[in-house]
Amino acid sequence: xxxxxxxxxxxxxxxxxxxxxxxxxxxxxxxxxxxxxxxxxxxxxxxxxxxxxxxxxxxxxxxxxxxxxxxxxxxxxxxxxxxxxxxxxxxxxxxxxxxxxxxxxxxxxxxxxxxx
Amino acid sequence: xxxxxxxxxxxxxxxxxxxxxxxxxxxxxxxxxxxxxxxxxxxxxxxxxxxxxxxxxxxxxxxxxxxxxxxxxxxxxxxxxxxxxxxxxxxxxxxxxxxxxxxxxxxxxxxxxxx
Numbered sequence: 001x002x003x004x005x006x007x008x009x010x011x012x013x014x015x016x017x018x019x020x021x022x023x024x025x026x027x028x029x030x031x032x033x034x035x036x037x038x039x040x041x042x043x044x045x046x047x048x049x050x051x052x053x054x055x056x057x058x059x060x061x062x063x064x065x066x067x068x069x070x071x072x073x074x075x076x077x078x079x080x081x082x083x084x085x086x087x088x089x090x091x092x093x094x095x096x097x098x099x100x101x102x103x104x105x106x107x108x109x110x111x112x113x114x115x116x
Numbered sequence: 117x118x119x120x121x122x123x124x125x126x127x128x129x130x131x132x133x134x135x136x137x138x139x140x141x142x143x144x145x146x147x148x149x150x151x152x153x154x155x156x157x158x159x160x161x162x163x164x165x166x167x168x169x170x171x172x173x174x175x176x177x178x179x180x181x182x183x184x185x186x187x188x189x190x191x192x193x194x195x196x197x198x199x200x201x202x203x204x205x206x207x208x209x210x211x212x213x214x215x216x217x218x219x220x221x222x223x224x225x226x227x228x229x230x231x
Contacts, residue, residue, distance in 0.1 A: 009156075034219075043120075043206060043222035044159075090158060094218075103149070103174070104220065108158040 002027045002095040006107035014115050015083055021076040021110050023091030032094030033074040034104065035065055039087045047089075050074065061085070086114045118143045120223035122207050128229045129197055137192045137226050139207030147210045147218065148190035149174070150182065152203040153225075159206065165190055166212065197230040204228075 003026045013019055025031055032051050036044040048059025055067040065076045074091060091107040120141045129135055141148065149164040151174075161174030165184040179201055181193040190209075194201060204227050208220040 006158075036222075043224045044208075044220075045222070046219050049219060103161060103164060105161075105175075106151075106159040108156060 002031075002093055002105050004091050004093050004105055004107035006089075006091055006110050008110045009108070010111045010113065012113040012115060013081055016080050019076075019078045019081045019085070019112070021089050021091075021112070023074045023076065023107060024072050025074065025091070025093045026072065027093055027095060033065075033067060034092040034094070035059065035063070035074070035076050036090045036092060036106075037061075037087045038090065038109075044090065047076070081112075081114055083114045083116070086112055088112070118221070120207055120209055120221050122205075122223040122226050124226060125224065126227050128231065130231055131198055132196050135194050135197060135228075137194075137205060137207075137228070139190045139192065139223060140188050141190075141207075141209040141221070142188065143209060143211075143221065144187065145209035145211055145221070146187070147212045147220075148184065149208045149220065150180070150190070150192045151206045151208065152176065152201075153206060154203050162192070162205075197228075199230050202228060202230050 005024045034049045035047040038044050047063050048057050050057050050067045058064050063078050088109045088111045090109045092104045123138045146167045150162040151159040153159050160176045162180050163182040165171040206225050207223040210218040210220045
């Protein structure tokens, strides 16, 4: 069965510091990978996605992620975090549904706290 | 404005009282889906729909029903709610393209409490 693991439940970083959120997936074929962000009390917003091609993908708000097939990973990075980045981050993998199209399996999320 | 709307946003009800949470999208998306979010479990898919009159179970469908009679609407029905269905519910929609992954657009969420 397809699965996504986000090993860090909660991460605290200082404003201006770099950030890396880890995501590992289990999938039997080439996955479609996503990172979503959920601000407090809000729905989910797509940060970036990987379908094929360049394994380093750029997203919104200065985020990037790198797909590493050999490590089954899709870690999210940002060189310098801002207080507004405090949120919960979800990694998701697209997998085949009964209709031949993909459906998403989400990780359990990583809560990011920013300290001044 | 392109969006997914859900109503109500907050609902407190009692065990066994049937309820419906509505979901509507104005982007002409074929695909719609319902998720529930619980602490420590992330988002789990309840049901999804590939188009009008085409629905299928997700990972946690027990206790829920859905229907897709119009492309824009995808209501979630709890025939006899129980306390273990207390959760935060999200509706999402997306285009579907053969062989290409898709971005899901999420509604603002419905917080349901069943006492």
